[in-house]
Amino acid sequence: MLDVFVLDRAPILERLGGDEEIFTMMIDMFQQDVDNNCATLIAALASGDPLLLQREAHTLKGLLATFSDDAGAERAFALEQKVKRGELAGLDAEVEILVARLREVAGVLAQA
């Protein structure tokens, strides 16, 4: 399992040059997109297309890193690399963990 996600505003805001307006806009977008992102990842797994799953994992890695969720981004990266290496066993569990992580981050951001 992953460590609990804790929102650390400081490094995010630093990357955004202290721009609260952009920060708020990104939080809103993450929440708007979270259902779609989860569904896309699950669909990619179900499709059996490794390239599609690799790309979705890559996208989620960037998305989670944007909110300084290093643990979540690492997990997404691990999935991306695993699929890239052709290790396709046990991917259901990995995807499940990532979907849960996305929802957890969305929940925390909703409180921000």
Next chain:
Amino acid sequence: MHTVLIIDDSDINLTLIKALVMKLGECEAVLFANPLKALEWCRSNVPDLVIVDYMMPDMDGLKFISAFRALHGRDEVPILMVTANDQKDVRYEALLGGANDFLTKPIDRIEFSARARNMLSLRTGQKFLADRAQHLASLVDEQTREIRDREKELIFRMSRAAEFRDPETGAHIQRMAHYSQAIAIGLGLERAAQQLILEAAPMHDVGKIGIPDYILLKPGKLTVEEFEVMKGHARLGYELLKDSRSDILRAGAQIALTHHEKYDGTGYPRHLKGNDIPVFGRIVAVADVFDALTSERPYKKAWSLEDACRFLEDGRGKHFDPLCVEALLAEWNRVLDIRQRFQDEVVPMV
């Protein structure tokens, strides 16, 4: 105002990058989640900066850059590629494929601003140089055209200076030059050659400047000795014009030297025969004689067109190149138009 094209399949990244672009000032952002649609847009629009993600469905960033660079006039537009830290191999490939710089995810505003501003400065410099080059090119074109027009005017006036000492007129120069061009057209010479003979033919008799008045203006028939002096105008004209850097003057030199040669080798000054006579000389020989015959002079009436044509036809293969005679007759409507356009005026004798 700079146009920044942003291509990323993630809406949140598109929004983030757009917000950062707008913070740069004087920028408008054009967003595409689909690289194929972005490429379509690029066919009719030229952005000032492209920011493109690497991993996208349908077409990845490397393929997009390659396709974008292949579009006409897009080879210098700066491209920033967005990649993850671990994608060093992708970065190398992108650099070789035409990316100018990179952004790392998660995007940092300070880094983004610095890199984007650098790229936009580069673009501003490119546009300035292109505008300046275009401006300079148009100035050079204009100046070249003015110089060429002046050259043509000087040639015409120099030719008239020679003709003033003759009973011939400015209209004769114009007519024989245009007849020469008509023959060149009839012969199927290249357009540049048609234009060159039009501009150079007026100089055919410029060597008459060096012929003494008592011979040039003698009302009666010339003696054998006087005629020998008169024939010297061909070489005089050549000496006057040869070795010029101007195409027109060099062509004028050739015409001056060869327009009295005859196809059967009985002309002067070098008794050249057939195609040994340069084509411009063969053409002007027909044009000059045709106009002389059909023009009125103080010592003769103008021949009818029919008589002049018969004279040319009788002279085929003897005085004249048969192909040049045929070419003049083939362009008969043009010949009539030239006669109409350039009619004799009263020119004071010097």
